[in-house]
Amino acid sequence: MNNISIADILELPVQERIRLVELIWDSVAVVPDAVEVSPALKAELEARLAEFEANPEAGYSWSEVKVAALAKIRQ
Numbered sequence: 001m002n003n004i005s006i007a008d009i010l011e012l013p014v015q016e017r018i019r020l021v022e023l024i025w026d027s028v029a030v031v032p033d034a035v036e037v038s039p040a041l042k043a044e045l046e047a048r049l050a051e052f053e054a055n056p057e058a059g060y061s062w063s064e065v066k067v068a069a070l071a072k073i074r075q
Contacts, residue, residue, distance in 0.1 A: 009017060028035065037045075052059075060068075 009020065012020070
């Protein structure tokens with residue numbers, strides 16, 4: 001493996017750094033079992049899933065969340 005320093009990475013243009021992050025993320029995503037999930041986080045996720053399954057109409061759609069988020073950014 002090539003040794004690349006943080007300083008070298010920070011010298012890359014932003015678009016190249018974003019691409020590097022995407023490549024790293026994709027390499028992690030293909031081995032989900034390698035990512036440890038704490039018991040507390042697992043319990044929280046299971047509780048949220050159960051809440052959703054009990055009442056799937058509660059909450060907001062992705063399009064509603066996106067509109068609200070973009071409105072906040074533009075303020």
